[in-house]
Amino acid sequence: MYEDKTADNIQTDLLGNITDDYDKTIGYSTYDLLKSFAIEESDIYKAISSAIDMIDVDNLTGADLEKYVYQRKGLQRKVGSFASTNLTVNGTGTVKAGALFETSAGLQFACIEDTVISGSGTIPVQALEIGSSYNTPANTITEIPATIQGIISCTNLSTVTNGYDGESDDKLRGRYYDMLRNPITSNNKYAFEAWAKEVTGVGNAKCFPTWQGANTVKVVIINSNMQIANQELIDEVQNHIDPKGVQDSNGNWSTWGTGLGEASIGSYCTVDTATGKAINISATINKDSNYTDEQIKQEITDAVNKYFAEIALDENNAYVSYARIANILFNADGIKDYSNLTINNGNSNISLSLTNDLCEIPVLGDVNLIDA
Structure with missing residues (x-):
């Protein structure tokens, strides 16, 4: 906004406001005194420009963006998650927590609890770093970088899909704009979509009101990689919005629609993923x-x-x-x-x-x- 307010331009304007009865050439007091003021005034304009930029959300990044959207809408950046899976190992021995396994590309996973293996068994492992880069196809975690006594081989029988990147500035800014453009009022459809998107790992959500009659709501989600969500993520969103609890022999759920999640009492929400x-x-x-x-x-x-x-x-x-x-x-x-x-x-x-x-x-x- 004030790009033209450089020290030289301000100096020129100031000199132009003084009558030519004074000597305004370089080296004389009029010029030199105004030059000092022009430098200081230029810094003031820079500060004003910076302050103006700080109230425009499109100019903000990182911690400044987080502070802005939290103060105005209570939004918080979603942190990423560690990819995890159960690894099948063969051999006889104890796999200690912290033991490493990796893909041929060098993506490392650590065992998260001591597990005794006799012949064959499974161990829970988690990626060493947060992010979707650790999502890997089945049968790719096959390397044991450091010898584990008695353990011969390993593999992941299932595709790893639950590693998610932390929310980017653009995604966080997008959720902020969603709340401005689609205001949440009581239990409206935008509320259900916003609640779903609050959960780490959710990339987008779509709400279908009264999908099976009055007071029923369906929320369809996809993961933050913009792909089909797994059951773990579906369950997490379900519990966040409207936990169903335990199902009895008649098919009734113990807490569904009782307001124990974000949704109000009487709203029966079903969470699913896209096809x-x-x-x-x-x-x-x-x-x-x-x-x-x-x-x-x-x-x-x-x-x-x-x-x-x-x-x-x-x-x-x-x-x-x-x-x-x-x-x-x-x-x-x-x-x-x-x-x-x-x-x-x-x-x-x-x-x-x-x-x-x-x-x-x-x-x-x-x-x-x-x-x-």
Whole structure:
């Protein structure tokens, strides 16, 4: 706002306000005295500009952003979480808490409690660092970097999916804007969506009021990687909003709808996750010989997944755009040109259902790149 208020510009303005009856050249007292004042005044304008920036949430980052949104809306940044899983180990011996296991890429997991193994068994392990980078496919945690007496081998039989990155500035700012644009009043739909998004690991949420009649609410969530949530995260959000408690022999829940969570008494909330809609891509490409097939396919995969994350549970983008996929291929390193692009065997947009019966997010299926 005050970029033009430099010391030199202020000095020029000040000199212009003094009659030419005075000598205003460099070295004379009029010039030198005003120069000193201009320097100080420039610093004042810098401070004013900085103060103005501090009341614009779009200019804030880190701790300043956290302080701003907390003071105004009570929002707190969601911390990330450690990926964890049960590791199957073979051998006979004791695996101590802290014993390390890792993937071939060097992602390390530590045992979190002493476990005696006889022949074969499972141990609980947790990533050494917070974040989604520790989410890894099944059968990839197979290395034992330091010998554990009696233990021969290890593997994770299931995919690891519960590692989440800490909330970024953009995500936190987005939740702040959501609260401004969609005010929470009592038990309205925006309240349920906000409550879901408060939980670490939730990336987006959509609320369906009266989905099974009066006083029933369905909340569909996806994880912070903008993918289908696992049961652990679903249960965590359920307990945060409206814990169901224990089910009796007649199918009734002990605490459901009783107001023990964020939802008020009489609101029966059911939390679920989205359904993945497979999106298969096929195209004929003219390759750049400087790139391998694997490199090209990986670049396309990464770009498409990034695009899918942008539109997951977005009412304004409830379709996979044929043009966006085409643009990804057009701009990909390693592809000189392409033709015969199809998504799900067609050349049109793919709609995504966002209803309480079927709430879909796009999931990348096959990527078939054929040499021209």
